[in-house]
Amino acid sequence: xxxxxxxxxxxxxxxxxxxxxxxMGIWSxxxxxxxxxxxxxxxxxxxxxxxGPPPGRESYLNYQRILAAAQATKCQxxxxxxxxxxxxxxxxxxxxxxxxxxxxxxxxxxxKMGDKTMARRLMKDAGLPVVPGSAGDVSDAGQLTREAEKIxxxxxxxxxAGGGGRGMRxxxxxxxxxxxYQQAVAEAENAFADNRVxxxxxxxxxxxxEVQVLxxxxxxxxxxxxxxxxxxxxxxxxIEESPSACLEEAERREICLAALNAVQALGYHSAGTVEFLxxxxxxxxxxxxxxxxxxxxxxxxxxxxxxxxxxLQIEVAAGKNLSFSQEDVHRQxxxxxxxxxxxxxxxxxxxxPGRITRFTPPGGPGVRVDTACQSNALIPPHYDxxxxxxxxxxxxxxxxxxxxxxxxxxxxxxxxxxxIPVCRWLLKQPEFISGDYSTRFLDQRPDxxxxx
Amino acid sequence: xxxxSETIIALMAAMKExxxxxxxxxxxxxxxTLKGEKAFxxxxxxxxxxxxxxxxxxxxxxxxxxxxxxxxxxxxxxxPVNSPLVGTYYQAGAPDAPPYVVAGQxxxxxxxxCIIEAMKTMxxxxxxxxxxxxxxxxxxxxxxxxxxxxxxxxxx
Numbered sequence: 001x002x003x004x005x006x007x008x009x010x011x012x013x014x015x016x017x018x019x020x021x022x023x024m025g026i027w028s029x030x031x032x033x034x035x036x037x038x039x040x041x042x043x044x045x046x047x048x049x050x051x052g053p054p055p056g057r058e059s060y061l062n063y064q065r066i067l068a069a070a071q072a073t074k075c076q077x078x079x080x081x082x083x084x085x086x087x088x089x090x091x092x093x094x095x096x097x098x099x100x101x102x103x104x105x106x107x108x109x110x111x112k113m114g115d116k117t118m119a120r121r122l123m124k125d126a127g128l129p130v131v132p133g134s135a136g137d138v139s140d141a142g143q144l145t146r147e148a149e150k151i152x153x154x155x156x157x158x159x160x161a162g163g164g165g166r167g168m169r170x171x172x173x174x175x176x177x178x179x180x181y182q183q184a185v186a187e188a189e190n191a192f193a194d195n196r197v198x199x200x201x202x203x204x205x206x207x208x209x210e211v212q213v214l215x216x217x218x219x220x221x222x223x224x225x226x227x228x229x230x231x232x233x234x235x236x237x238x239i240e241e242s243p244s245a246c247l248e249e250a251e252r253r254e255i256c257l258a259a260l261n262a263v264q265a266l267g268y269h270s271a272g273t274v275e276f277l278x279x280x281x282x283x284x285x286x287x288x289x290x291x292x293x294x295x296x297x298x299x300x301x302x303x304x305x306x307x308x309x310x311x312l313q314i315e316v317a318a319g320k321n322l323s324f325s326q327e328d329v330h331r332q333x334x335x336x337x338x339x340x341x342x343x344x345x346x347x348x349x350x351x352x353p354g355r356i357t358r359f360t361p362p363g364g365p366g367v368r369v370d371t372a373c374q375s376n377a378l379i380p381p382h383y384d385x386x387x388x389x390x391x392x393x394x395x396x397x398x399x400x401x402x403x404x405x406x407x408x409x410x411x412x413x414x415x416x417x418x419x420i421p422v423c424r425w426l427l428k429q430p431e432f433i434s435g436d437y438s439t440r441f442l443d444q445r446p447d448x449x450x451x452x
Numbered sequence: 453x454x455x456x457s458e459t460i461i462a463l464m465a466a467m468k469e470x471x472x473x474x475x476x477x478x479x480x481x482x483x484x485t486l487k488g489e490k491a492f493x494x495x496x497x498x499x500x501x502x503x504x505x506x507x508x509x510x511x512x513x514x515x516x517x518x519x520x521x522x523x524x525x526x527x528x529x530x531x532p533v534n535s536p537l538v539g540t541y542y543q544a545g546a547p548d549a550p551p552y553v554v555a556g557q558x559x560x561x562x563x564x565x566c567i568i569e570a571m572k573t574m575x576x577x578x579x580x581x582x583x584x585x586x587x588x589x590x591x592x593x594x595x596x597x598x599x600x601x602x603x604x605x606x607x608x
Binding site for chain 2: 031034049050051052053064065067068069071072073074076098
């Protein structure tokens with residue numbers, strides 16, 4: 001029985017959880033850092049607890065403080081949002097040990113999927129095709145050369161403890177291999193306190209296709225179709241859409257069901273996303289990694305299917321079983337999401353924290369804005385640069401695209417540079433209109449983008 | 453499991469959830485006394501209101517923001533002693549013990565003023581300097597947040 005939830009995150013995702021709580025009659029407690037004292041999420045929660053000064057390790061990443069706050073406010077459950085402690089197996093297990101419900105999968109599943117080499121192995125055993133790569137971690141130069149020869153260039157060196165696009169290096173030829181490997185190992189140690197790396201074949205111009213799944217504690221699950229997140233800048237997603245313009249219906253069905261079956265075989269419950277790379281020429285999909293949390297772009301699937309993922313996440317965590325099955329999940333129309341970040345595209349997308357002096361979000365039919373920003377809000381420098389997510393629904397892809405252009409035109413933010421101009425430009429590019437864009441589109445056009 | 457046992461277990465869970473310290477129940481078939489683990493926590497009837505951002509008027513304790521706080525009208529002079537932790541405030545080291553300090557009491561630097569319990573760890577909050585306790589704002593058994601004002605300590 002969950003009647004009080006501690007929201008262990010901030011800004012737009014904290015507000016998203018608080019909204020679900022309010023609709024469900026659940027008491028929400030916002031844990032916040034001093035930097036977020038005036039945030040809308042803190043204002044709208046039923047109760048708010050300051051847990052520390054701005055730095056993450058003294059606030060949102062500090063699980064002693066978060067657990068103490070949950071206990072002091074008599075919450076039964078903690079929602080970790082995304083980022084911060086959402087995929088921290090130790091934190092999930094600490095919750096479990098204290099009799100607190102962690103709204104997400106069990107800690108040991110988080111641990112398995114968080115280790116990217118183990119995740120690849122598990123998914124491969126579950127029957128998913130994986131990106132060709134090394135069988136496990138590469139720990140010496142001899143193994144490095146052997147594996148590289150087997151895989152063939154170009155090669156991607158990836159941190160086993162990485163994820164979300166971080167800790168990756170591309171190597172095009174053998175002479176670059178050893179220095180790149182050594183750098184990657186050092187970077188991994190620095191960034192993740194874990195220097196293990198593995199190799200993957202670097203796919204040219206892949207699409208990033210991910211499948212949203214939701215599974216209850218009895219193992220019954222559904223998928224909510226896929227999201228095409230190929231419009232990325234340095235592996236950071238900027239635009240997401242569903243359905244993907246590049247998949248045939250049969251291919252869609254195959255990928256989505258394969259993802260669901262593989263995740264069910266893991267003993268997973270809660271919401272999760274399986275990420276694939278799609279090779280357009282070969283028309284083949286390959287498992288890349290799994291995110292054992294709710295994701296930033298979850299509203300795309302919510303608008304596509306009419307399903308409230310956060311609400312269901314909470315119900316599943318409370319032990320409730322899914323009251324519907326796959327044939328009840330219908331997708332309708334087309335959805336596009338643009339991430340509006342406080343970033344300056346003219347200066348390499350440098351994050352631009354500061355005070356928003358004007359904030360006028362768009363509205364009208366088919367427009368959803370997920371944000372905790374408002375006029376006079378401060379974007380603090382300590383966290384990510386996301387200001388708002390703008391999601392538009394249309395009866396078809398063309399209508400969704402045009403509606404998004406309309407909404408971007410209406411969205412007035414002053415005080416900090418934003419990614420609104422870049423998003424507008426992207427939606428007008430022939431490659432976007434045809435759907436024929438890969439994950440490298442933005443990175444291949446730095447000068448064009450800087451001059452938008 | 454018998455109906456009786458189920459009832460008892462349900463009562464225990466409800467006591468824990470609502471912070472009830474002691475329950476005495478008498479029915480036709482049984483007389484029951486249940487004592488919660490922490491007998492000195494007052495039951496929380498209405499959820500405790502933590503401090504809200506300074507812009508919102510709230511009757512309960514106002515936490516000191518990182519920047520210099522605005523002095524309220526007729527605020528007693530002295531150093532604010534703020535909670536460095538999130539947890540539960542206790543005025544004494546044990547349920548039946550006398551409080552560490554009372555208003556008007558003189559304290560030395562490093563004297564224990566109160567306990568903040570966080571995750572089963574009892575943290576002693578010490579006086580930052582010698583002085584007189586002007587005001588005690590912490591409430592026994594109530595949750596406190598990071599930065600919440602607990603005492604005002606006047607340098608003599």
